[in-house]
Amino acid sequence: MRLQTTCSLSMILFLSSHVFADETQPDFTDPQITAIAHVEKISNELKQVNQSIWEWAEVGLEERKSSRLLQSKLTAAGFKVETGLAGMPTAFVASFGSGKPVIGILAEYDALPGLSQKISPQREAAEEGKPGHACGHSGLGTGALGAALAVRQAMEQHGLPGTIRLYGTPAEETVIGKVYMTLDGVFDDLDICLHWHPGTKNEAWSGSSKALVSAKFTFHGTAAHASVSPASGRSALDGVELMNVAANFMREHIKEDARLHYVIVDGGGAPNVVAPQATVWYFCRADSHEDTEYNFRWLNDIAEAAAKMSRTRLTVKIDTDCHEVIPNSPLSALITTIMQKIGAPKFTDTEMAFARRLQEPLVAQFGRQFPLAIDDRIHRVAAIPRASKGSTDVGDISWRVPTGGLRTACLPAESPGHSWQNVASIGSSIGEKGIIYSSKILAVTAIELMQRRELIAAARSDWQTRMKDKKYFSFIPDGQQPPKKIR
Ligand SMILES: [Zn+2]
Numbered sequence: 001m002r003l004q005t006t007c008s009l010s011m012i013l014f015l016s017s018h019v020f021a022d023e024t025q026p027d028f029t030d031p032q033i034t035a036i037a038h039v040e041k042i043s044n045e046l047k048q049v050n051q052s053i054w055e056w057a058e059v060g061l062e063e064r065k066s067s068r069l070l071q072s073k074l075t076a077a078g079f080k081v082e083t084g085l086a087g088m089p090t091a092f093v094a095s096f097g098s099g100k101p102v103i104g105i106l107a108e109y110d111a112l113p114g115l116s117q118k119i120s121p122q123r124e125a126a127e128e129g130k131p132g133h134a135c136g137h138s139g140l141g142t143g144a145l146g147a148a149l150a151v152r153q154a155m156e157q158h159g160l161p162g163t164i165r166l167y168g169t170p171a172e173e174t175v176i177g178k179v180y181m182t183l184d185g186v187f188d189d190l191d192i193c194l195h196w197h198p199g200t201k202n203e204a205w206s207g208s209s210k211a212l213v214s215a216k217f218t219f220h221g222t223a224a225h226a227s228v229s230p231a232s233g234r235s236a237l238d239g240v241e242l243m244n245v246a247a248n249f250m251r252e253h254i255k256e257d258a259r260l261h262y263v264i265v266d267g268g269g270a271p272n273v274v275a276p277q278a279t280v281w282y283f284c285r286a287d288s289h290e291d292t293e294y295n296f297r298w299l300n301d302i303a304e305a306a307a308k309m310s311r312t313r314l315t316v317k318i319d320t321d322c323h324e325v326i327p328n329s330p331l332s333a334l335i336t337t338i339m340q341k342i343g344a345p346k347f348t349d350t351e352m353a354f355a356r357r358l359q360e361p362l363v364a365q366f367g368r369q370f371p372l373a374i375d376d377r378i379h380r381v382a383a384i385p386r387a388s389k390g391s392t393d394v395g396d397i398s399w400r401v402p403t404g405g406l407r408t409a410c411l412p413a414e415s416p417g418h419s420w421q422n423v424a425s426i427g428s429s430i431g432e433k434g435i436i437y438s439s440k441i442l443a444v445t446a447i448e449l450m451q452r453r454e455l456i457a458a459a460r461s462d463w464q465t466r467m468k469d470k471k472y473f474s475f476i477p478d479g480q481q482p483p484k485k486i487r
Contacts (some may be wrong), residue, residue, distance in 0.1 A: 006105045008265040012210070016160035016275075017066040018248075024042055026421075027341070028236050028341070028349075028444065029150055029447065029451060030158055030459055031154035031155070031157070031158040031160055031229045031447045031450075031451070032154070032443075032444045032447050032448070034150075034153055034157050034158065035093060035151060035153060035154040035440070035443040035444060035447055036150070036342070036440050036443070036444065037149035037369075038150040038153040038154070038443075039146050039147075039150045039436060039439045039440050039443060040436075042146065043436050044290070045073075045438065046142050046143075046146045046432075046435060046436065047142075047432050047435075048146060049069060049070070049073065049141075049142045050138050050139050050142040050426070050431065050432065050435055051138075052065075052066075052069055053066040053069065053138035053141055053142065053154060054107050054133050054138035054139075054423075054426065054427045055126075055128060055401040056111075057111035057116065057131040057132050057133055057138075058109070058110065058111055058131070058312060059110055059112070059113055059131050059168055059173075059486065060110040060170055060171030060172070060173050060174055060176065060177070060484060061088060061089075061090060061110075061171045061176070061482075061483070061484065062090070062485075063090045063109050063110050063111075063170055064089070064090060065170075066090075066109040066110075066141065067083075067090040067091075067092060067109060067168050067170065070107060070109065070145050070166075070168055071083065071092055071094065071168065072094075073145055073149070073380060074094035074145070074148065074149075074166060075094075077096070077149050077152055078096060078152065079094035079096045079148070079152070079166070080094065080095045080096070080358065080362070081093070081094045081095075082094075082095075085181055085184065085186055086177075086180040086181045086183070086184035086186065087180070087184075087481045088117075088170050088171070088176075088177060088180065088181075088480055088482050088483060090168065090170040091167075091168055091169060091170050091177055091181060092167075092168040092173075093165055093166070093167050093168070093186060094148065094165065094166045094168070095163060095164070095165045096148070096151075096152045096155065096164050096165075097152075097155050097160075097161070097162055097163040097164055098162075099161055099162060099163060099164055099447060100161075100162060100163075100191065101162045101163070101191040101192070101450055101453065101456055102162065102165065102189055102191050103151075103162065103163070103164055103165070103190070103191060103192050103193075103446045103449055103450065104165045104167055104187060104189050104190040104192070104193040104194065104196065104401075105147050105151075105164070105165070105167070105193075105194050105195070105446065106144060106147055106167050106169055106178070106193065106194070106195040106394065106397075107140065107144035107145060107166055107167065107168050107169065108137040108140045108141055108142035108143040108169055108170075108172040108177075109134075109137050109140070109168070109170070110137055110170060110171055110173050110177075111131035111132055111133050111134075111137065111138075111170055112131055112132060112133070112134045112135060112173055112418055113131050114129060114130075114131065114132075115131060115132035115133075115134040115418070115420055115423055115425050116128065116129070116130035116131060116132040116423070117132045117134075117170060117420040117423035118424065119223050119424050119426060119428050120425045121357030121358055121360070121424070122329070122361075123132040123361070123420050125349060126373075129133070132323070132420065132423040133154055133422075133423050133426055133427070134417075134418045134419060134420065134422045134423050135172075135173065135197075135198075135417065135418055135422070136197070136198030136410055136411065136422055136425075136426040136431065137172065137173075137198075138250070138426060138427070139198045139340050139410055139426045139431050139432075139434065139435040139438075140196065140197060140198060141168075142366070142435050142439075143196055143198075143408075143435040143438035143439050144195075144196065144435075144438075144439075144442065145166065145435075145439075146438075146439025146440075146443070147166075147194075147438070147439045147441075147446065148164055148165075148166035148438075148443075149320065150439060150443035151164040151443050151446045151447060152164060154447055155450075156461070160447065160451070161450070162450045162452050164189070164392055164446060167181070167186070167187070169181060169393070171482075171486065172392065172393055174214065174319065174320065175212055175214065175320050175391055175392065175409055176319065176320045176393065176394040176482055176485050176486075177393060177430030177482075178393035178394060178397055178473075179188065179320050179321065179322050179393050179396050180320075180475070180476075180481075180482040182396040182397055182399075182400060183396075183474065183476065185294045186402055187283065187397050187399055187400050188401070190400075190401045191401070191402075191449070191460075192331070192401065192402055192403070192404065192446075192449050192459060193394075193397050193398070193401050193402070193403040193404075194331075194403070194405065194442050194445060194446060195394050195403065195404075195405040196289070196405055196406045196407065196408065196438045196441070196442060197392075197405070197406075197407050198407070198408065198410035198411060198422075198426055198431065198434055198435070198438075199407030199408060199409065199410065199411065199434075200375060200376045200409060200411045200412065200413055200414055200415050201375040201377070201379055201407065201409050201413070202339055202344045202375075202376070202377065202379060202406075202407065202408050202409050202437070203330075203336070203339075203378070203380075203406065203407055204332040204333075204335040204336045204339065204381055204404070204405070204406045205325070205327070205332060205335075205404065205405035205406055205407065206327055206329070206332040206381040206382065206385035207325075207327060207382075207385035207386045207387045207388060208259070208287065208324045208325045208326070208327055208356065208385075208387040208388070208395075209324050209325040209387060209388040209390060209392050209394075209395055210259065210285040210286060210287055210324060210387070210388070210389065210390065210391045211286055211287070211288060211289035211291075211292040211321075211322060211373040211391065211392050211395065212283055212284070212285045212292070212319045212320075212321075212322045212391040213282075213283070213284045213285075213292055213296045213318065213320070213322075213475055214281070214282070214283050214318070214319040214320045214321075215282055215284070215316055215317060215318045215319060215475075216265065216279050216280070216281045216282075216316070216319065216321075217240070217243060217279065217280050217281075217282065217303045217314065217315075217316055218236075218277065218278070218279040218314070218315045218317070219236035219237075219238075219239070219240055219243075219277070219278050219306070219307060219310065219314055220236055220267075220276070220277055220313040220314075220315065221233065221234040221235050221236035221237075221239065221274065221275060221276050221277070221278075221310065221311075221312040221313075222234040222274065222276060223273055223274055223275075223276035224273075224274045225272065225273070225274075225294065226271060226272045226273060226274050226478045230274060233274025234274065234310065234311045234312050235268075235274045235278075235310060235312070236268065236275045236276060236277045236278035236310075236312050237268045237275040237278040238309075238310040238312070239268050239278065239303075239306045239307050239309075239310040239312040239314065240264055240267065240278045240280045240306075242278070242305075242309050242310055243280060243302055243303050243306035244262060244280065245460070246256050246302040246305065246306065246433075247260055247262070247282075247299060247302055249425070250295075250298060250299070250302065251340075253284075253285065253287035254291075254295055254298075255287075255291060256289040257286055257350070257387075258284075258285065258286040258287075258291060258292075258295055259283070259285040259286070260282065260283070260284055260285075260295070260299070261282070261283050262280050262281060262282045262283070263280070263281050263282050264278070264279070264281075265279050265280070265281050266278055266279040267392075279311035279354045282299065282322075284296045284299055285391060287324060287387055288324060289323045289324060289473070290360060293340075293473065293475075296475065303316065304339075314356075317482070318475045318476050318477065318482060320393075320476065320482075321474045321475040321476050322391055322392070322395055322396060323395040323396050323398075323399050323472070324387075324391075324393065325388075325394055325395040325403070326397050326398040326399060326463065326466050326467065326470075327385060327398075327466070328364050328398075328402050328403060328404050328459050328462050328463055328466075329381075329460050329462050330455065330458040330462050331402060331403070331404025331458045331462075332381050332385075332404060333381065334404070334445060334448065334449075334455060335404055335405070335406050335441065335445055336378070336380060336381055337380050338441055338444050338445050338448065339406065339408075339441050340378050341444075341476060342437070342440050342441060342444065344376050344377065344378050344408075344409070345376065345409075345433040345437050345439065346376060346384055347373075347374050347376055347427075347430060347432070347433065351374065351428070351430050351433075352374060353373075354375040354425075354428060354430065355373040355374045355412035355413070355425070355430060356370075356373045356412075357423075358415065358421040358424060358425060359373070359412050359413075359414075359415070362416070362421075362423075364444050368414070370413055370414055371413070372413040372414075372428065373413060374409055374412060374413055374415040374430060375409055375414075376409055390452050392404060392418070399467070399470070400472075401463075402456075402459040402460050402462065402463040404445070404459070406442075408434040408435075408437045408438045408439055408440070408441070409430075410425060410429070410430060410431040410433075410434030410435065410436050411425045411426065411430070411434075412425060412430075415445055430483070
């Protein structure tokens with residue numbers, strides 16, 4: 001390892017093919033070497049943290065033990081921890097150091113309902129009907145923790161000026177935590193925000209994502225005996241059904257990237273009672289928040305019309321309103337280079353065989369072909385980055401501060417999101433390797449930004465250009481507190 005600062009940004013941006021070969025020399029600064037060594041030193045502790053959060057598998061806004069565990073590790077390392085951010089008991093921020101630059105790293109730790117799974121190649125619940133970490137957030141929180149602890153070690157040992165913060169952001173699965181934290185202004189003084197997500201490959205985040213409004217439409221009718229006195233009743237379920245029919249017609253006339261999906265969370269109690277109340281829960285998404293605004297207003301008009309048609313009354317509750325990610329080219333280029341310099345973990349034959357077994361049911365059911373068991377290559381940023389078809393509440397932060405992110409291979413190649421296979425994999429040594437790698441990448445990136453302020457300036461300039469004509473608007477009413485529970 002040569003002890004000098006790193007290659008220039010222009011060189012980073014010049015890279016062109018899609019997968020790195022192993023030809024470049026790693027060169028890290030002393031603080032970066034310290035950070036990498038620290039991640040190695042605490043790797044067993046990090047694996048235990050992942051294991052605990054994985055076993056607890058707490059759903060959004062109920063991640064009490066997971067949040068407390070992360071906080072306790074940070075407090076023990078000398079971070080100042082503040083909890084209950086934006087009115088959410090499981091949200092927190094842990095800070096170390098002082099002054100500029102201020103670099104934030106995001107942690108998530110919520111699980112998904114009904115996806116409990118053993119570390120087994122067959123579908124086998126650890127506890128029937130219980131939640132599981134099918135999005136790998138046990139690893140996400142752990143990887144972010146490892147990075148924050150490593151940056152702290154480097155700051156202390158080398159006298160690096162600045163502030164490192166780890167944000168504990170609950171309820172990502174319903175894109176709630178970071179949205180309300182953003183509205184509360186907790187990210188506003190960051191210079192750069194960094195995030196990562198367990199994935200099926202190693203690559204910097206370079207594209208956008210979908211904006212999403214989540215809202216519950218409740219129709220209020222009049223109960224009556226459905227057979228004896230239907231003329232005295234007004235059905236709230238009729239309101240829901242009329243709304244859904246119209247929304248399904250609306251689909252034909254919205255842009256192809258837009259999405260509408262719904263579930264009826266309350267359709268009444270019994271067929272022989274005219275439903276006095278019924279609720280439908282909608283996600284309204286599009287590649288831009290601007291389009292989401294247009295479509296959501298349309299959907300509201302439909303709901304009001306459905307209430308009129310069914311002679312019911314409508315109330316609408318906005319749960320959350322999440323914005324698309326604003327990508328940042330200098331940050332994705334920097335992260336890509338650092339991923340390459342550190343080098344991706346290799347997987348053993350046993351791990352590869354386990355990944356193959358996890359892929360088997362998908363081969364059998366859908367005839368899918370998987371050329372790779374685990375994709376351990378490092379992918380370059382595509383010339384035209386693809387937008388994710390999902391949503392993340394990281395988006396809202398990226399509307400406030402320049403934000404960069406990455407994924408590492410923690411899951412079998414091409415493994416579908418939110419699958420039981422992912423629960424098994426993030427709890428296994430495959431996931432652990434990706435988690436440890438993410439800690440190193442995030443830590444080295446944060447230190448690079450602290451040591452080379454011109455990179456922060458480049459990221460800010462890119463962000464300013466992308467934000468030039470954008471105005472942050474939210475459907476969430478002013479002062480509304482986040483929900484206490486998801487459902
Ligand atoms: Zn996720």
